[in-house]
Amino acid sequence: MKAAPAVQRTLLDLAEIDIELNRVAHRRGSLPELTEITGIEAEAATSRDAVTAAATVLADLRRDADRLEKEVDQVRARGKRDEDLLKGGNVSARQVADLEHELESVRRRQALLEDELLELMERIEAAETQVSVAEGELAEVRQRLGDAERRRDEALADLGTVETRRTEAREAVVGSVPEGLLALYERLRAQKGTGAALLRARRCGACRLELDRTALSELRKAAPDDVVRCEECGVILVRTGESGL
Known part of the structure; x- marks a missing residue:
């Protein structure tokens, strides 16, 4: 030839x-931002799981608290009914003894439930803090992910500009061969x-x-x-x- x-x-x-x-x-496929994004995406998945787990614990505790509050209300209502009967004076001496015994049991049950509810509220407060912490960590990870994606997109745009210019130059050279x-x-x-x-x-x-x-x-x-x-x-x-x- x-x-x-x-x-x-x-x-x-x-x-x-x-x-x-x-x-x-080669540069397009080996940008450091690509590896960085993969790592941060894994962190984001872990953070999302942490938020979900913490939120689930909180939801369960709140559900238990709602149940306990209803039970406390029922016990209080029963105690008030017994007190009203005693104050009404329309009961026999034997009924008075029974009502007083029942009222004492109700009060003990109420105190027990209220203590349990108080402990549960403290656990709810701690769970809310955990949810807040997990959400904050997820927000921070998402911010870093967004920053890495922005830098990746800028790098890809720069590479695209170079590629376009060099491709145009190549076409001009090819035409003379x-x-x-x-x-x-x-x-x-x-x-x-x-x-x-x-x-x-x-x-x-x-x-x-x-x-x-x-x-x-x-x-x-x-x-x-x-x-x-x-x-x-x-x-x-x-x-x-x-x-x-």
Whole structure:
């Protein structure tokens, strides 16, 4: 295959653009913010579970408190009924004794329930504090997640701008490369990661290996418009005054 030396040198511009586009693609998939976001999302899941657990405990305690309050109200109502009967004076002496005994039992039951309710209210207060703490921790995690996502989006936007500009530049360069030469370049790039490299000081710019005497002799014999390739890695070698031939 033949191509004018100036056209071959254009492949170096194309290769440089492709290297930069590859860097953009690699950078897009390896942003530190991506790893950071994954870690924070795991923290957020743990924090949400903590909030749910604390809220469940609080709900159970409040439900128990409602039950106890209703029971206390019932006991108080029973005690008041007994007191009203005693004050009414319309009961026999035996009924008075029974009512007084029952009233004493009711009062003991009421005191027990009220103590239990007081303890439960203290537990509710502690559970409310735990819910508040868990919600605060979740809010802090969400704030950090939002910050990381913002930084990720900014980085992706910057990469997108670079990619757009370099893609436009690539299209301009591609338009000046003959179809056959471009097809060879693209095939080599797909296979080896790069399609063309500068031969500088007898060393291939792609594999970084110095060519041996036989290869250098063949290159010296090649016409300036011959498209030559590295015997080691196979990419198109672009010869310039720096090649050392």
